[in-house]
Amino acid sequence: MIIGTAGHIDHGKTALVKALTGVECDRLKEEKARGITIDLGFAYLPTPSGDVLGFIDVPGHQRLVHTMLAGASGIDFAMLVVAANDGVKPQTLEHLAIINLLGVSRGIVVITKSDLAEAGALSHIVRDIKAITSNTVLGGCDIVPVSALTGDGIDALRECLFNAAALARERRPNGRFRLAVDRAFTLTGIGVIVTGTVLSGSVKVGEHVKLSPSGIDARVRSIHAQNRESETARRGDRCALNLAGADVSKDAIHRGDVVLDPFLHAPTARIDAVLQVLPSEEKAIGQWFPVRLHHAAAEIGAHIALFEDAPIAPGSAREVQLVLDEALAAAVPDRFIVRDVSAQRTIGGGRLIDLRPPARKRRTAERQLQRRALAINDPAEALVALLDAPPYAVNLSSFVRDRALSQAEMESLITNLHLIALPAGDEITVLSAEHWKSFAQNVLELLEAFHGENPDSQGMGREQLRLAAEPRLPFEPFLTALQSLARSGARSGSIALDGAFVRLSSHRVQLSAADEDFWHGIAALLSGDVRFRPPRVREIAAVLGGDEREVRRILKLAAKLGWVDEIAHDHFFLRGAVGEMVGTVAELGSRANSPYFAASDFRDRFANGRKVAIQILEFFDRHGVTIRKGDLRTANRHRLDLFGAAGPGLENPSGGETSPVGRSGFKSEWGSEPVPGGFDSHPPPPPSRKPIL
Ligand SMILES: Nc1nc2c(ncn2[C@@H]2O[C@H](COP(=O)(O)OP(=O)(O)OP(=O)(O)O)[C@@H](O)[C@H]2O)c(=O)[nH]1
Numbered sequence: 001m002i003i004g005t006a007g008h009i010d011h012g013k014t015a016l017v018k019a020l021t022g023v024e025c026d027r028l029k030e031e032k033a034r035g036i037t038i039d040l041g042f043a044y045l046p047t048p049s050g051d052v053l054g055f056i057d058v059p060g061h062q063r064l065v066h067t068m069l070a071g072a073s074g075i076d077f078a079m080l081v082v083a084a085n086d087g088v089k090p091q092t093l094e095h096l097a098i099i100n101l102l103g104v105s106r107g108i109v110v111i112t113k114s115d116l117a118e119a120g121a122l123s124h125i126v127r128d129i130k131a132i133t134s135n136t137v138l139g140g141c142d143i144v145p146v147s148a149l150t151g152d153g154i155d156a157l158r159e160c161l162f163n164a165a166a167l168a169r170e171r172r173p174n175g176r177f178r179l180a181v182d183r184a185f186t187l188t189g190i191g192v193i194v195t196g197t198v199l200s201g202s203v204k205v206g207e208h209v210k211l212s213p214s215g216i217d218a219r220v221r222s223i224h225a226q227n228r229e230s231e232t233a234r235r236g237d238r239c240a241l242n243l244a245g246a247d248v249s250k251d252a253i254h255r256g257d258v259v260l261d262p263f264l265h266a267p268t269a270r271i272d273a274v275l276q277v278l279p280s281e282e283k284a285i286g287q288w289f290p291v292r293l294h295h296a297a298a299e300i301g302a303h304i305a306l307f308e309d310a311p312i313a314p315g316s317a318r319e320v321q322l323v324l325d326e327a328l329a330a331a332v333p334d335r336f337i338v339r340d341v342s343a344q345r346t347i348g349g350g351r352l353i354d355l356r357p358p359a360r361k362r363r364t365a366e367r368q369l370q371r372r373a374l375a376i377n378d379p380a381e382a383l384v385a386l387l388d389a390p391p392y393a394v395n396l397s398s399f400v401r402d403r404a405l406s407q408a409e410m411e412s413l414i415t416n417l418h419l420i421a422l423p424a425g426d427e428i429t430v431l432s433a434e435h436w437k438s439f440a441q442n443v444l445e446l447l448e449a450f451h452g453e454n455p456d457s458q459g460m461g462r463e464q465l466r467l468a469a470e471p472r473l474p475f476e477p478f479l480t481a482l483q484s485l486a487r488s489g490a491r492s493g494s495i496a497l498d499g500a501f502v503r504l505s506s507h508r509v510q511l512s513a514a515d516e517d518f519w520h521g522i523a524a525l526l527s528g529d530v531r532f533r534p535p536r537v538r539e540i541a542a543v544l545g546g547d548e549r550e551v552r553r554i555l556k557l558a559a560k561l562g563w564v565d566e567i568a569h570d571h572f573f574l575r576g577a578v579g580e581m582v583g584t585v586a587e588l589g590s591r592a593n594s595p596y597f598a599a600s601d602f603r604d605r606f607a608n609g610r611k612v613a614i615q616i617l618e619f620f621d622r623h624g625v626t627i628r629k630g631d632l633r634t635a636n637r638h639r640l641d642l643f644g645a646a647g648p649g650l651e652n653p654s655g656g657e658t659s660p661v662g663r664s665g666f667k668s669e670w671g672s673e674p675v676p677g678g679f680d681s682h683p684p685p686p687p688s689r690k691p692i693l
């Protein structure tokens with residue numbers, strides 16, 4: 001358990017910690033000379049049960065509230081100190097307000113200097129203390145008088161703290177690792193040490209971490225947890241980490257940085273929050289109000305953006321957007337405090353609810369619904385509410401990252417809430433079972449309507465389908481969703497994918513017998529060794545002895561059906577050959593040291609001459625398969641599957657093997673299997689069914 005002092009200057013906080021632990025926290029020369037605390041002090045006290053209590057001693061000076069905040073944000077238990085001979089003073093109130101806003105729900109009030117109390121004074125002070133704490137987290141807590149000078153009451157107080165520690169909820173190391181740095185220094189022969197409180201998760205010696213927001217990589221060389229050498233640092237421990245890494249130095253690390261699991265590194269400068277304004281504030285908080293934002297041990301300039309025009313009245317709470325001067329390493333639902341820009345007073349504080357809010361459309365009804373869901377502390381409850389608000393699909397990977405949840409916690413969200421997970425690349429998008437069902441239904445209805453209106457079309461363009469389908473999914477999860485539907489469709493006969501087109505499995509475009517014969521004649525001329533330099537319309541007509549216009553008509557029809565692609569005017573390539581060439585683009589574009597390739601690199605693979613090679617590449621440019629930069633190009637991995645499927649009715653019409661690189665290109669595009677698959681996956685899978693992640 002970490003105990004933090006709080007209270008007005010000179011009220012005896014440091015003397016109290018010394019009386020309890022024997023440790024003198026005021027070590028700086030200036031602190032000794034002036035008799036005040038300037039920086040945070042740390043002390044430890046072993047308990048009879050073998051535990052260790054950590055103490056953070058903070059300054060009471062009104063100009064050092066920012067330092068008090070850096071210390072107070074890592075504590076579990078507050079020890080609010082009031083001197084018997086001085087009573088309640090401004091920083092007694094300000095520190096109490098801060099403890100309250102930080103949600104430090106456990107604590108005690110200690111009346112110090114009881115030896116200086118005049119007769120009858122104690123009862124007055126107790127009355128005042130009850131009055132100021134009544135509507136705060138410390139309301140109804142114990143109030144104990146002590147004297148650090150005579151030792152009166154110290155043993156009883158120590159006993160109280162031991163009891164509180166024993167009652168403390170066991171802090172399981174849940175979430176991913178985060179430690180808020182309050183000090184960084186170098187120890188001769190050891191290296192860089194950072195100290196701070198572990199906010200979530202745990203870390204072991206030897207593990208890799210990142211410093212955020214700087215992004216510096218480090219390895220944990222050794223750990224001291226609660227003042228003892230340890231293999232692990234856990235949530236709630238005060239720790240010293242010895243960090244090693246090429247860019248790790250004392251000067252590169254600052255108070256306020258966060259050491260974290262590399263997965264969590266995603267600093268942000270715009271955050272939605274719930275802000276509670278203190279009743280002591282004289283004026284309402286208006287639009288774009290400038291503040292100093294305190295979060296964990298960090299302090300950053302920020303502005304408050306309101307979602308409504310009316311200012312926030314003192315004593316009330318409102319959702320706001322915090323726009324920060326610099327990026328911050330935060331998590332939901334971390335607490336924060338805001339103070340005025342001249343650092344004279346605390347204005348209010350609250351909870352962070354969304355680390356990546358949109359900059360625009362902040363006031364829409366849709367966004368309000370999302371904020372209401374995001375403001376829920378419990379991750380499972382928040383996710384359920386979020387999945388029930390538009391757009392009904394949530395990027396679970398960023399949801400769990402921004403709440404610092406572990407992989408196991410993410411998996412149990414999917415299982416316990418019976419979510420449909422759509423993995424795409426490194427990210428997982430989820431839908432509720434109910435919305436997945438309506439999505440699947442809607443896709444079927446849209447395709448049916450499309451075929452009705454376009455009977456001779458191969459299918460609906462998948463982007464057109466994506467934009468029409470409800471709920472609307474982002475591009476990559478949408479592809480995974482279609483794959484899933486197509487796979488389940490193989491059993492229940494529903495949808496099929498032909499490259500960039502989607503159709504009902506039952507939909508077939510029929511050619512007349514004569515056209516079919518003619519097409520087979522043409523296809524034979526386009527396939528085999530010549531598939532990368534096939535004859536043009538005129539040449540085909542000459543060979544087959546047919547009319548050029550007829551050849552063109554059949555080829556245009558075949559193009560509509562996705563069997564061929566018109567690379568240049570009157571120059572048609574079989575879809576399979578185009579797929580193979582995309583495979584080569586994928587291969588050239590994934591070379592580790594030179595992902596950009598020249599037209600000649602491409603031409604050399606197919607021996608089809610410079611002019612044709614350039615026409616093919618320009619065709620790929622138009623379809624977004626390649627990205628052009630001057631005379632060079634690279635592959636656009638999001639489009640590599642556009643020409644993935646060969647035309648129906650022809651077994652491998654190109655007559656060649658599909659290049660293995662092309663195949664792997666498609667595979668990586670589709671990512672892993674969706675979970676669970678398809679229409680007939682309802683009712684939701686039993687909880688025991690482990691998601692494929
Ligand atoms: N008589 C008496 N004096 C005390 C007691 N506790 C502290 N003092 C004296 O009060 C003065 C201030 O004590 P500190 O412990 O430094 O006060 P503080 O709250 O830590 O002050 P800041 O950290 O600067 O806010 C010192 O001169 C102490 O010796 C006490 O119980 N009795």
Ligand SMILES: [Mg+2]
Pocket residue numbers: 013014015026036037057058059060
């Ligand atoms: Mg002090």
